[in-house]
Amino acid sequence: MLTIFSSVHRECHVGKNAINHGAWLICLAGGNVSASEITFNMTRGATAISQRVYDLHMTIFYICCLIGLLVFGAMLWSIIHHRKSRGAKAAQFHESTRIELLWTAIPVLILVAMAAPATSTLLTMEDTSKADLTVLITGSQWKWHYKYLEHPVEFYSLLATSKKQISGEQPKSATYLLEVDRPLVLPVGKKIRFLMTSDDVIHSWWVPAFAVKKDANPGYINESWTRIDRPGTYRGQCAELCGKDHGFMPIVVVAKSAEEFDGWIAKTADDQAAAKAQQQDLASQTMTLPQAMELGEKVFLGHCAACHQPAGTGLPGIFPALKGSKITTLADNRAQHLNLVLHGKSGTAMQPFGKQLTVQELAAVVTYERNAWGNNTGDLIQAADVQSLLKNDK
Structure with a gap:
């Protein structure tokens, strides 16, 4: 129960713009989030792809609203103007080829109009070629391992929320269950390719601001990519029910300028090389x-x-x-x-x-x-x- 509640509570913080309806109701019941802080829409995100996904979502949403308005409007008009009390009599006809063609052709055309931009966006999301940087992401109960394939840098990223906050002994912070000891650091303006896999069960690496959500399956490698437009800290979580501590497996990405990233990666590589050299000394x-x-x-x-x-x-x-x-x-x-x-x-x-x-x-x-x-x-x-x-x- 604690894990389920923690997962839902985290939904309140991961993306106030990406919160689901069920989590919203539970968050309100728990009194942790006010209604004014919640929206039901998708997040616009921090990448061009996430913006395209948002725009596509809104386009299809408006099309659905228009279809609903026309269909239910026509039904309401017919019910009012062709009711029995006004002396209306039901028409008797069968097998109108023209009507059948119309009600088949119109939905097909609508679907084609919706499928064209959706297919273009999906193809772009799956195109991981010509990446500037590749990061291997490995899910492991219940932590993430990051390895930069072009640099000698790798580390585990663990939940940093204190046990006292989880047990209720301390007030919960604004980033409750969404903070880690070592965030994934990425450069702004570069195409970053993600390779996802797992050491044990199925996990799912999800960062709403990047429109990236990809399963990490043991024995397989899935791909995704992003190009972050602006520096900042972006939070996500494992979106697969991966075990009892599923609600304690957050993702934190810190986006830096290219110059700052180069400095960070060089320093981290040096630090890790020095740490490996110390292993021999520690043995004695x-x-x-x-x-x-x-x-x-x-x-x-x-x-x-x-x-x-x-x-x-x-x-x-x-x-x-x-x-x-x-x-x-x-x-x-x-x-x-x-x-x-x-x-x-x-x-x-x-x-x-x-x-x-x-x-x-x-x-x-x-x-x-x-x-x-x-x-x-x-x-x-x-x-x-x-x-x-x-x-x-x-």
Whole structure:
């Protein structure tokens, strides 16, 4: 229920111009959004394509309104002027070829008139050729991974809304459930090609302001593109029911000028290269148990608590408890525990974290799980242990 409400509550914020009717009613019932803040129309967006989609939507809407006015107007006029009280008698005729041709030809012509601009817009939306930049987007329960194919930059983007806001202990911010720790940064005025796929289940990458909504399917790659007209921050969300935390998988895109983007991508590439170089140094460093517990708690709350819960109790029948479990308390299962965190478990929601976390973070979170919530094994995993296991994998 919390996830469903959170998803609907997010609908109130993703696009005040793109909100659906059901979500609008629930938002009003919850008192979070005033009626004056809500419109029922599509967003015009921040790209030429989104404007074309909006214009197409409005054109077809007006055509439908005109058809409705003519049809129901003719029906109302006929009902009033040909009623029995005025002495009208029903005409008796059958199989008028002329009328049948007319009521067949007119709808066909209307559909052709609507299909022509729609087809042109759809073809343009699917044309990903001649892109200036390509970003591989991978959905993963419940986060997004972004990889710039022309640059040595990649990272995971996670929900940044605090747990206290979600649990109601703090007031909800204006960007509640629509904020991330690392947004996708894109240049303005460049054609950006998106490649979408998934690590696990079907997700859907949706940013209303770009008129981009494409499924991310495991084992397949879908394509889309955008060209952002103006700098700014644009928000979206996963639009596919991808699991219990579907409502906690936002998208944030920050559009910068070409010069600012070039500076950001260069700095980020340097920072990530330096971080990789530090991995070797981390493997030789040791942590005390208090240091590992402090870092491990931070990593656990950011990456694991959504499934296993902050108190390690899990969700019965869905996600196993770590508190008092055999995998986290038995000495013989220490290697198995570490291997599970590194490589995940096929066929379950337990994903591999070997490429998502540093060796020090991996060591710390396993140490934390083996000593928190009364587990108290005393086990201390070091970065060298993780590094050794990763080398064996190669």
